[in-house]
Amino acid sequence: MLTRDRSFTAPGDRSISASIATPINLILIALFMILAYYRLTPKTAPTLPTPPAPTVFKTFTPPDLEPYNGRNNMPVYLAVRGRVFDVTPGRNFYGPGGPYANFAGRDASRGLACGSFDEDMLTKDLNAPLDTLSDLGDEEMEALRGWEERFSEKYLVVGKLVPVDSVEAKDATLVEKL
Secondary structure, three states: OOOOOOOOOOOOOOOHHHHHOOHHHHHHHHHHHHHHHHHHOOOOOOOOOOOOOOOOOEEEOHHHHOOOEOHHHOOEEEEEOOEEEEOHHHHHHHOOOOOOHHHOOOEOHHHHHHOOOOHHHOOOOOOOOOOOOOOOOHHHHHHHHHHHHHHHHHOEEEEEEOOOOOHHHHHHHHHHHO
16 A cells, blocks of 8 residues: 655645645636736737838939929939939938939039039030030049949939930830830
């Protein structure tokens, strides 16, 4: 016959597990676990932010680029040495009312190279040939390269700027019509 070893408990003591497992304690533990579960789980599933619309590399002519000046909820684009940058994240600088707002929707190359943000640095006739910048000196070209490098590091290139009468511009309009 097997006998119980009672050497660890005094006669008349209840075991610890028996005192924890009382009905009231089990109800309290269950209630605590239910409350902890509801308190720690999120009320609704977290929603991920909608990703921005994909940007398609596009061929721009100066008239095509002009509407991208930040007005009417349009993005802000500007061109530097034939590369079109989306500077919308810098809307405070390049958008309406910003210090560089004259460059929005335009070729900013000459103004950036010369360090002038005046409107007279921009090409007046949007249908005219692109500014070749051939009359700029070495210092001005170096300044322009610095600006272009800054834009390349900070902003997305969304296209290239071509003259209105170029073959590339005509090809781009044909592709858009399809």
